[in-house]
Amino acid sequence: MAFASDIEIARAARKLPIQAIGAKLGIPEAALLPYGHDKAKVGQPFIAGLKDRPDGKLILVTAINPTPAGEGKTTTTVGLGDGLNRIGKRAVVCIREASLGPNFGMKGGAAGGGMAQVVPMEEMNLHFTGDFHAITSAHNLLAAMIDNHIYWGNTLDIDARRVVWRRVMDMNDRALRDVVVNLGGVANGFPRQTGFDITVASEVMAILCLARDLDDLQERLGNIVVAYTRAKTPVTARDIKADGAMTVLLKDAMQPNLVQTLENNPAFVHGGPFANIAHGCNSVIATTTALKLGEYVVTEAGFGADLGAEKFFDIKCRKAGLRPAAAVIVATVRAMKMNGGVAKADLGTENVAAVQAGCPNLGRHITNVKGFGVPVVVAINHFTTDTEAEIQAVKDYVAAQGAEAVLCKHWAQGSAGIEDLARKVVALAESGVADFAPLYPDAMPLLAKIETIAKRIYHAEAVVADKAVVDQLKAWEAAGHGHLPVCIAKTQYSFTTDPTVRGAPTGHSIPVREVRLSAGAGFVVAICGEIMTMPGLPRVPSAEVIRLNADGDVEGLF
Incomplete structure (x- = not known):
C-alpha cells in the first residue's frame, strides 16, 4: 500500500x-x-x-x-x-x-x-x-565586537589566546570546526585560532529559550563570558557593550510563534x-x-x-x-x-x-x-x-x-x-501523584552534578576528567558559578559515549573532554566523548534531492 x-x-x-x-x-x-x-x-x-x-x-x-x-x-x-x-x-x-x-x-x-x-x-x-537568523546575527555581532575591541586598542586587556566566544552558522559544515581568523596583515586584526558551532549550540539560543521577557533576555546576554584578560579575569558581553544591540536583533525572535x-x-x-x-x-x-x-x-x-x-x-x-x-x-x-x-x-x-x-x-x-x-x-x-x-x-x-x-x-x-x-x-x-524534583540540588559541586547524572541516568561507574577540567570547574565555583546546573553534551544514540552501544549498558565510564561556561544561559556544558558542536554532512546529504518542482513547490523535505 x-x-x-x-x-x-x-x-x-x-x-x-x-x-x-x-x-x-x-x-x-x-x-x-x-x-x-x-x-x-x-x-x-x-x-x-x-x-x-x-x-x-x-x-x-x-x-x-x-x-x-x-x-x-x-x-x-x-x-x-x-x-x-x-x-x-x-x-x-x-x-x-x-x-x-x-x-x-x-x-x-x-x-x-x-x-x-x-x-x-x-x-x-x-x-x-527568521528566529534562527536573528540568533545567528546576534551571536556573530558579539564575535565581531570582540575582535573589533582588540583591534582598536584592547582597553579591557583581553588575552587573544583566551577568547572563548566562537562564531556560529545554521548549517552542517565540518570545515569550519577549527579556523584561524584575522589573517591578511595588520589591517585585519590579530590572528588567532577559533571555530564555528552550529546555531542551535549557541549560548544565545539557550538564552532565548530560557529568558522570561526582554529585560531578562538582555540581562542574560550581558552575563555571557566571552573571553579572559591576561590576568585571567572574565570579560562579558556587557563589558564589550554588545548586550543592547544583541537584544535589538532578538526583539522579534523573542516572541513565540503560533501555528496549527x-x-x-x-x-x-x-x-x-x-x-x-x-x-x-x-x-x-x-x-x-x-x-x-x-x-x-x-x-x-x-x-x-x-x-x-x-x-x-x-x-x-x-x-x-x-x-x-x-x-x-x-x-x-x-x-x-x-x-x-x-x-x-x-x-x-x-x-x-x-x-x-x-x-x-x-x-x-x-x-x-x-x-x-x-x-x-x-x-x-x-x-x-x-x-x-x-x-x-x-x-x-x-x-x-x-x-x-x-x-x-x-x-x-x-x-x-x-x-x-x-x-x-x-x-x-x-x-495528583506527580511529585517532581530535580535530580540534584543547586548547592552540589559541579563535578558531583556531572557524576550524579552519569551514575543515576547513564548507569556509568565513573566520570573520567583531566586535571585541567577539574581545576576549571573548581575555578568557576570559586567565581560564584557553582550553583549552576550542568548540561551534558554527548551522543544521543547510547547511554554511553559510544554511539554503537545500544541497550542498557552498565560498567562504562563517561569521559569529560571539555567544559564550557554558559553564564548567560545559566548552566555549565560538559562535552563528553567525541560529540561535535558543529556537525558535518553525511556522504549523501538530503540537500542532493531537495529542489523545486515544476509547480514551484519544495520537494525532498522530510
Whole structure:
C-alpha cells in the first residue's frame, strides 16, 4: 500500500487563518503579528497580561534512545495534542523549531509526520519567521565586537589566546570546526585560532529559550563570558557593550510563534537547542504562555530521555519553576528489535525474542523518568509491520516495570488513533501523584552534578576528567558559578559515549573532554566523548534531492 509523503500530506492540509487559531486560545487579533496567513508571533504585552491566570497541566513527551528504525517523538507529541483536543480538553502543543543544518543533512525536519504534523511544514523546516537568523546575527555581532575591541586598542586587556566566544552558522559544515581568523596583515586584526558551532549550540539560543521577557533576555546576554584578560579575569558581553544591540536583533525572535496542527489545533513552535549538544527544549516563554492559555500543554524534549528529559527536568523546569504532571516515553517495536540485535533490513520479520532483548533500553528510561517523581506512560508508535505478539511483548515488559504501554496509530489515523493515550495521560495528570524534583540540588559541586547524572541516568561507574577540567570547574565555583546546573553534551544514540552501544549498558565510564561556561544561559556544558558542536554532512546529504518542482513547490523535505 502506498502512503503519501509527509510533505504531500502537509501541502494538502486545510489550514485555518492564524487569527482563527488564536481565537481558540482567546488571543485577540491585535495581539498577533502575522507572518503570512498561517503563522504569527504572539505579542509580549498580551503575554505579560496573562501572569495572574492559573496554569494548565504540563505533559512531557520523551523517548528511548534514537535508532535508525525511527521512533516518532515529535509525531507523537503532535498526535497527543490533537488527541487531547479530540476528547474535549483544550490542549496546546509546544515544540522546537527546525535547524537548517539537519534538514539538508540527514536528520530531517521537526514538524512531526503522517497525519500528526504541524503546518506549514515547509516554512517551519526552512526559514520560518527568521528566529534562527536573528540568533545567528546576534551571536556573530558579539564575535565581531570582540575582535573589533582588540583591534582598536584592547582597553579591557583581553588575552587573544583566551577568547572563548566562537562564531556560529545554521548549517552542517565540518570545515569550519577549527579556523584561524584575522589573517591578511595588520589591517585585519590579530590572528588567532577559533571555530564555528552550529546555531542551535549557541549560548544565545539557550538564552532565548530560557529568558522570561526582554529585560531578562538582555540581562542574560550581558552575563555571557566571552573571553579572559591576561590576568585571567572574565570579560562579558556587557563589558564589550554588545548586550543592547544583541537584544535589538532578538526583539522579534523573542516572541513565540503560533501555528496549527493538521487538525487545526494550536501549536507554539519556538526555539531550537539540540539535546545532544545543548538543553534540547523549546522556549520557556512559549511553554509558560501555553500553560496560561490551555488546560493541557504537550511539549517534547529532544532525543532520548537520558538527554532531553534529564535536561528538561534539571535545567528548564528548575529555572522556570515548571512542574510536569506526567511524561510519555515513545518507543517502537522496530527500535526494540534493533536494541535486541536485529539489523535494519530484517525489522519487517517477526522476532519476539529480539523485542524482549531490546526492552531493557526502554525499561531504563522508565526508571529514570520515575526517579524525578513524574508518572510515566509508554506510547508504542505503531508501524504496519508490527505483529500482535511483538506489541504484546512490549506491553508485558512495561507492565512488569509498573507502567502501562498504549498502542498509538496517530501517524495513520491522526487524533482518532491516539485517544487511548490521551485518556491515560489525563488520568495520570489528574491523579495528583506527580511529585517532581530535580535530580540534584543547586548547592552540589559541579563535578558531583556531572557524576550524579552519569551514575543515576547513564548507569556509568565513573566520570573520567583531566586535571585541567577539574581545576576549571573548581575555578568557576570559586567565581560564584557553582550553583549552576550542568548540561551534558554527548551522543544521543547510547547511554554511553559510544554511539554503537545500544541497550542498557552498565560498567562504562563517561569521559569529560571539555567544559564550557554558559553564564548567560545559566548552566555549565560538559562535552563528553567525541560529540561535535558543529556537525558535518553525511556522504549523501538530503540537500542532493531537495529542489523545486515544476509547480514551484519544495520537494525532498522530510
